[in-house]
Amino acid sequence: MLTTEKTDSDGQSRRWQAHFASYENLVAGLRAFAGKTQFSTWKLIQQTGKAKPSKVPFTRDGKRLTGSFSDPMLPANLMNLEEAIAAVQHRGHHGVGLVFTPNCGIVGLDLDACIVAGQFIGTPTQQEALAVFEAHSFVEHSQSGNGLHAVALGNAATNKHDGELELFGDKNFLALTGLNGRGMASEIPASTIDLVNSLVCHLKGNKQRNRVLDANLNSDLTAHLKGSEGQASIDTVMSALHHLDPGMPRDQWLIMVWAVRHGLGDTDEGVDLVDRWSQGDFSAEGKMPDNYSGRPDVEQVWNSYDPNHLDRVTVGSLFKMATDNGWVGPGHTKEDCSDRSQHQSESATECSGAFKLTDGDVQISQTPPAKRSYVFADTVTAGTYNVLAGSGGTLKTMLMLISAASMAVGDDFGDVRIAQGAAMLFLGEEDRPEISRRLSAASMHYGFDPAVVSRLVKAFPAAGVDLRLTREVSGSIDESALVQNVISLAQQHAQTCGCPVRLIVFDHARLVMDGDPDAAANVTQLTRVLTQIAVTTKAAVFLLAHSPKTVLRQQAKEMSIADVAGSSAFSDNARAGFIMYGMRDDDAKALQIPDAERKKYIKLECAKANYGPQGTEWWFEKVTLDDWQVQVLKPVSLIKPMFKPGQAKQQLRQRILDLLTSAPLSARAIRDRAGQRRSLGASEKEVLSAVTALLEDGRIERRKPVPAEVQQYRLQKGREFLFIA
Known part of the structure; x- marks a missing residue:
């Protein structure tokens, strides 16, 4: 461990500690070019107005690295690896840096926000890039512990996309750590570099399309983001804010503040602008809205924005909401907006399929991608819709509450493997006191940290609340406004708690849809919007449903994914389907469980799996917590005896x-x-x-x-x- 001290302007001594592995990892992994003068040192320096310290590179002479990466004199100011390590130790800096220059023969990969609890959970694009890169690379964790670096021999032009995927080759500085270092840098095929470069380019194209739902606004938005943070940018944002009511619900107001922060950067002009809007300065009446809590509240929300967060809000959210309220962006006409408004009035929230040919481009990889990252039970992946069905009394809701709490603290539930992260549950049959009773009982019973659970788990009481995600309008089933509300809440929750939302639960099916649950067309529309929520938030979405009463007469061998009350579309459109039911006679006989005891056991069975093993089952025992007056589930291991009694x-x-x-x-x-x-x-x-x-x-x-x-x-x-x- 290296430890240095820094003194603030107020004289207070601040200690930075870099928990890095031994430099032996760097020496071994970078042996192929350790003798090249491509290295610097770096130091964490707190800059005024910044929440986190910056990694500042220093040269051979202990001066800050400045100038151009193409400066022919730059290598003379750099060091080889051995010299850089010695300089770190001599000067008390925090680490060794790698400087990429034209024709240096070294390439690097930088992936942000892809490590959670020490495990790689990158986006599909990050997974594909790392899969082809790491076989030729030295790989390490970043200084924050949340990202990955990979370094190899090769030639590339630097190409970056907002931290998600960055390819370094002819210009950039990379703060090395050696943390969890593995592999050795070797020559990487040019075709691999080309593939990673194409992934970056593809992301850039996708980002331009995704910033605003209306493709006609992309050119203006892209120009704004690529421009400097000057008066034109402020004018554009101000123009959009004039079309928005600052008295909107707080969850929407938070997103608008973050959107302005993304668009204008962390500037005094930006926070002044959003504060003026929040006070009502841009409204026709000039009246301060009731929800305005003062400049400190605005600044606190402004400073809570994390530009490197995987699910960060972008300025596109501001432009989209303003456009929906009649704003005409630069380069567009009122007729353009009129056409859009007319289309939206015909189907206010319709998410219809409108593609360009390039949207169908497929990236063909020569090597297998990284293994799937599962959210639940080694079966459920992120960004998918899934269903859990069962009769009353099987504790479906409690299973999801326990799973959400387990997810928060990073624990599996028995043999059910659960990813770490945040969760949201919309419980249509529970009020706030009942949710508190159940989640508190589970936390105390299983030893979950209450502070972590309350921070990462949001359980919305919806007993008596209209929880419909679809609405029937003039004979057509469309999504309701609640869909975008849920998406906004997920983005807000991820931003405020600092963890990705991995699980969203809706309980139960009949309460979240309009129309006949036995009609395939109606259920298909519900599953479409559930999938939309999953894809947009990158969470695994679970819909809880009842099983028909006929299952009570069925044996275990007769149970299947078809045992979901209503249309088969509930399960047909799910990527994974689970059923919960009490122990049946045939299971009790096979497990040699007496009839008097079998009723206390509940089975969770994976009856459908598109991305994992099907047929897996888990057993639980219902346990009553008398002090809490609730029942919880105790994981148990029941194995069928291999021998007959009497031998x-x-x-x-x-x-x-x-x-x-x-x-x-x-x-x-x-x-x-x-x-x-x-x-x-x-x-x-x-x-x-x-x-x-x-x-x-x-x-x-x-x-x-x-x-x-x-x-x-x-x-x-x-x-x-x-x-x-």
Whole structure:
């Protein structure tokens, strides 16, 4: 660890600590060009008005790196890797920097906001770029711990897209860390560099299309963003703000403040402008709206904007809302807006398919992309619509509440793997006290950190509230205004809590749709807007639905994804489908569970999976928390016995399997349970024979535990134990 000190203007000593791995990672990974004079040092320096310190590069002489990357004298002011490491230690700087110059023969990849809880969860484009790049590269985590760097040998022109994907080659500075470093830099094929460059170009094109929903506004918006932060930009933003009521709901007002911040940058003129608008200076009456809370509130929201956030708000949100309210952007006519308004009046919120030929361009990769990043149960991916169905009393809502809390604290729920992040739940049958009771009970019971859960989980009470996402208008089913409200809330939640929203839940199906739930056309429109929410927010969206009463007479082997009440479109249009039901007779018989006990067990079954394994099942036991007066789910492991009752050797093997189901044990620990009066009820010879038979049959395995198992079961590292295979 390197530690340096900096003194603020007020004399207060501030300590910066860089938790970097040993420089051995850099020496090993960059060996191919360590002797080149392409390195600098860098130091974290707090700049006035900035929330975070900047990484400032320094030359061989300890001066700030300035000038042009194409300056022929620049290499003389840089260092080789060994010299740069020595300079870091001598000057107390924070790290080694890599400087890209024309024809330097080095290429780099910089991916922002792609690491969560130490795991790579990049966007599909980031995943594809890293997949083709890392085989030839030294890869490390960035200084923030939230991004990745990859460095290789090759030639490229620098091409960047807002931190999501940046290719370095002939100009740029990269702050190296060595943190979690792996791989070695080697020659990267020119075709790979071309592919990554095309991905950056593709992103730039996509961003221009996505900033404003109306493609006719793209040219103006692109010109504005590429221009300087001068008077023209302020005039454009001011013109748009004149068409917006600052007395709008606070969640929309927050987005408008962030949109102006994105468009004008972190400038005094920008915050002054948005404060004047918020006070009502631009309204016809000049009246201050009731929701104005003063300049400090405006500045707090302004400063909370993170321009590097994966789900950041852009100035396009401002221009889109202003256009919907009659604003005519530069380069457009009233007739243009009239045409758009007429179209919108015909279908106010219709999200129809209107494509250009280039929207169908496909990127063909020569290597497999990174593995899918799952949000829930190794089956559900981000940006998809999914359904969970079950009869009353199966605790569907509680499962989602527990999953949301588990997601917040970064824990799996039993054997159900859950990604870390933020969550939003819209609960149509619960009021605020009931949500608080259930989520509090779960947090206390499972040991979740209440502060983290309350910060990352938003559960909206909607009992008695119109929760319809679709509306029937003149015989046509269209999306309601709630759809855009949910999307705005997700963007706001991600921005304020600092984590991506990974899960959005709607409970339940009949409350969130208009029209007949048995009509495929009506349900298809609902699933379309649910998919729209998922794609826009990049969250996994779950719709909770009831199962028809007929399932109560069905055995487990008869259950399927068709057991969703209403049209089959609920499940047909889902990327993954789950069903929850109480233990049936056939399961109880197979698991040798007495009939008196089976009713306390609930099964969660993956009945449909487009992007993961189908047929996986998880068992839970319903547990009543008397003090809270709620029921929660306790994950349990139920394994079908492999032997019939009444057979001594087979029963002994089953008892050993039951022991290992609870926790792995050493062979000695198994042997210590031998004896007629001990738990296994058999001689040591019989026990060892049973263990050998189970190993030969592949029912158990002898191996060393992985780190996670060492921590979970408190096992001794490096020692062999017996595990269920």
